[in-house]
Amino acid sequence: MKVYKIAVLPGDGIGPEVMNEALKVLKTLSDMDSTFDYEITEFNWNTDYYMEHGLMMPENGLKQLKSFDSILFGAAGDSRVSEHIPIWELIMPIRKNFQQYINFRPIKLLRGLETPLQQKEDIDFVIIRENAEGEYSTSGGKMYQGESRELAVQNTIMTREGISKVATYAFQYARDHKLRKVTNATKSNAIIHTMTLWDSVVEEVANDFKEISYEKYYVDAIAALFVERPKDLQLVLASNLFGDILSDLGSAIAGGLGVAPSANINPNGEYPSMFEPVHGSAPDIAGKGIANPVAQIWSLALMLQNFGRSDLHDKVLFSIEDVLEEKRTLTPDIGGKATTEQVGDAIVRKLQKRM
Template sequence: MPMIAILAGDGIGPEVTAEARRVLSALSLDLSFGEAPVGGAAYHATGHPLPPETIDLAERADAILFGAVGDPSCDALPRHLRPEQAILGLRKRLGLFANLRPARLFAGLEDASALKPEIAGRIDMVILRELTGDVYFGEKGMRTTAGGLREGYDVMAYAEDEVRRIVTVGFEMARHRKRKLCSVDKANVLETSQLWRDVVIETAEDYPDIALTHMYVDNAAMQLVRDPGQFDVVVTGNLFGDILSDQASMCAGSIGMLPSASLRAWSGDNGLYEPIHGSAPDIAGQGKANPCAAILSAAMLLRHSLSMDAAADRIEAAVAAAIAGGARTADLGGTLSTRGMADAVLARL
């Protein structure tokens, strides 16, 4: 029996993961679940955002459904004890270097997008973000300049094997979609990006069936709002991927609609699945959060970690039907509660 670790975390994390679990349970798939604290909730309970028992559960699980981390009461803690270190630590510990962030506009949400309906309706892409390198994991710190001023620094670095493994996943993903891959970098000014581009070009020799293009990140940000339909699979580094995927969420209607998967391989892996939104402490406990991103993350979990494609299709179709039928939480201009939105999805299963 496959076991799914539920790491609900902070803020709205417990609310949205609870609804995703309800949807999974409704499918009668003979799954088991385990729960453990993570993030600020774990710090308050154990003194650390990623305690040993949470790591143990994550390593034993067939897949992980993650909520969100972030707790304002922990903002003054040393960096290694802040809630956000939990997700970074899990990615590093489990070797989850490939972050899949699909973005598409569900029919009926055209008016929720920041773009014109005829442009927004063309969005159907995946941003593949490298997760375990770049400035988030490079050397960092605070120092004093010769003039006595404070100076912060963060080192951006990639080794060629780190680049090769993520772009290989990108090429493989493109083969499952429209056979188009766009690599995003800043090779005109960054040595890290020049290495990135060189390795992408080298790897492309093994994928002559994939149409490869390159784009600077500033142009990619512009093109994402000008003509998002031109993109299929986008592969990029940790920092650029973080920014572009959040931008894509608003093009697709709301950050509350976008799921993600963090993997070591294209499929058959005990990956980590989470909505791309944060913990949203300002609305936590109010029943206002949109659970769709968490529910769609659960669908990705079934597809990529458990090879249950038919069940994943059912969840995605139910979300699409609920949206098409007018189900809306506040972020989409509606009045449904978190539970009410999940009820609408369940009604269409």
């Protein structure tokens, strides 16, 4: 039986708090399912580490992580360092060097949660976001700092190969999951170089999947569609920046960032994939014991799915929904008074009943 090697990076702020609850769930699965086993190695690469070493991770950090089957990430960043430092010295090096070019975000209104939208309809679609190039680039620079003529240039990097890989993954996912439609989020009417390349390559890939309907929306129009007719969406394909913004909007209509998971996937398995909640380190509530652990636990479930254990993914997700639907043990962000630990324990109890 395979023993999965998991690198755990709890990080900053509420990261360690929600990670503790996810690890309880992981232990419950292993204790109650003889076909699943794992070992974890924890890496305390966070702002404390940066303050001591001047780096967010050791110089050989990527080499250390490469040998693992997966990375479970909490959150990074606090007020002692500039906001870009944990992003560009920890998260981005992992995503880019490990070729995690797929960012996967399920937008699903779980049982027991309410949407702020007026219409009470099912919300259940996925966003597949290009995760390794696009608008999130260090290419560019500044000149004449502090002068009236100060200027900044930020380059967007899009390649035929990069677009083709994320589009192919999206259409193949749609085929494998029997989805009928892929919706492309673009702005090629105004961004005439990169986004026209994006559209043309996406459309080339779409031609190889004739059984799947393809449609294109400008990103501002699709943002309105998220609010007005989310039931019409099945899979949204987007560039790095557009996917980032749209996925947070998607989370807002499906319960909030406290329950939103994500996966950074290296599809061919050459490098480990990384699974993390969307909410960040939330320094305003760190240490209060009230952070919602659902996003971290759901991210753990996505990791299990990536391992090929959809059965365990489903049991974890159903257990989360059992707690949400019961409404006895909820954190303040979704209308309750429970602590992080109490919610984690409640999910474990529901999971034990489902195992």
